[in-house]
Amino acid sequence: MEKLYEGKAKIVYPGPETGTFRVFYKDDATAFNGQKKAQIGGKGVVNNKVSSELFRYLESHGIPTHFIRELSEREMLVKQVEIVPLEVIVRNRTAGTFSKRYGVEEGIVLKYPLVEFSLKNDALGDPLIYDDAALGLELVNGAELARIKELALRINTLLKEFFAERNLELIDFKLEFGRALTPGPSPKGERGKILLADEISPDTMRLWEFGTGKKMDKDRFRRDLGGVEEAYQEVLRRVIGGTA
Ligand code: CDP
Numbered sequence: 001m002e003k004l005y006e007g008k009a010k011i012v013y014p015g016p017e018t019g020t021f022r023v024f025y026k027d028d029a030t031a032f033n034g035q036k037k038a039q040i041g042g043k044g045v046v047n048n049k050v051s052s053e054l055f056r057y058l059e060s061h062g063i064p065t066h067f068i069r070e071l072s073e074r075e076m077l078v079k080q081v082e083i084v085p086l087e088v089i090v091r092n093r094t095a096g097t098f099s100k101r102y103g104v105e106e107g108i109v110l111k112y113p114l115v116e117f118s119l120k121n122d123a124l125g126d127p128l129i130y131d132d133a134a135l136g137l138e139l140v141n142g143a144e145l146a147r148i149k150e151l152a153l154r155i156n157t158l159l160k161e162f163f164a165e166r167n168l169e170l171i172d173f174k175l176e177f178g179r180a181l182t183p184g185p186s187p188k189g190e191r192g193k194i195l196l197a198d199e200i201s202p203d204t205m206r207l208w209e210f211g212t213g214k215k216m217d218k219d220r221f222r223r224d225l226g227g228v229e230e231a232y233q234e235v236l237r238r239v240i241g242g243t244a
Contacts, residue, residue, distance in 0.1 A: 008034065009047070009203060015077055019182030025051075025074045029203070031222040033125050040221060044074045046232040047201035050239050052076055054159070054200045061158050063151060065196040066178060081178025081197050085139055087118040087126055088148060090156045091172040095206050096219075098172070101128075107171075107213075115152050120176070147194045148177050155196065163207060167244030168216060168235070171206035202235050 004021070005012040008030045013022040025044035030037050048070065055067035066078040091098055094108040098116075117134060118126040134140055140148065152175055160170045176198035180190045198204075202217040209216055216235050220228045238244060 009044075010199070015080075019080050020068065021078050021080055022071060023048075023076050023078055023199075025076075025199075029218070029221055031218065033122060036222070038221070040232065041229050043203070043229075043232055046236045047199060047203055048074050048076055050201045050236055051199040053239050054162070055196070057162060058155060058158060058196065063155055063158070063196055064190075064193060066180075078197070079195065080181045081195055082181060083120070083176060083178045083197060084144065084148070084194075085120040086129065086134060086148075086177075087120055088152050088175040088177065089116040089118065089172060090114065090152050090175070091116065092156070092160065093169075093171045095171050113153060113156050115149050144179075144194055151177070151194065151196065159200070159205075164210075165242070166238035167210045168207040168238065169210055171208055173200065173205035175200070175204075202232050207235060 001013045001022075003011055003013060009026055009028055011024040011026065013024065014020075015022050025048040027039045027041060027043045028037070029040045029043060052067065052070045055065045059065055059067065066081050068077040068079060071077050091110060091114045093106075093110060094102075094104050095106045098104075099106045117129050117131070119129045119134075119139075120126060129139075131145060134145065135142060155175065156170070156173075159173070163170045175196060177194050178197040180193045180195050182191065205217055206219060207216040208214065214231075215223075215225060216231045219225065220231050
């Protein structure tokens, strides 16, 4: 089947129905804007299953997403969207790039959850972008930006609770949103509606185990902490199993 797009961790193919895409999750892992590359055995399966479960959970709590259904261990069917070229990061504790940028240690609880935007542009290293620049460059309009922030904070509340039940603390995560391209079932249709897109997986979140503080996410790969495959499998087990 002809690829529409191949990224660092996923391949997008045309879907079986019009207005759909088939997304295949690879084991390839990259970090530091593609400078570090390797394979994490079984990662594609974990990320497809974890993302599918989280999309179902979020949908059941009123968050509109691009997810339609799982097609196989490594593939999901999604609605076609036009991706908003912003990486939307939500932070509950300081970590990673945020700690480096502001010279603060990792793990400080933020007074309230922060929503941060980067421009999706690998060549530029996904630079931080402020609201006025995103609006001035017409990457989003004002209503879309407000909606994206509102959804990002609701998703944070829902995911924090979901992972706390599994003894994992949600430190930060990245979301991408898209505009629906196909008319929906409602008379008005859903063209242009903002949908949660991309994936939510241990590649795109930081999860620390309550009590031990053990990192259960891609930082094990970024920082050569070992036990990468095991951590991904453990996250999957807890996500599916519903407990720690
Ligand atoms: O992860 P890194 O230190 O490079 O950047 P960050 O801004 O501290 O990342 C915040 C959260 O977003 C982490 O959970 C990252 O895994 C995730 N992220 C991502 O999934 N993709 C990116 N391009 C950047 C961040």
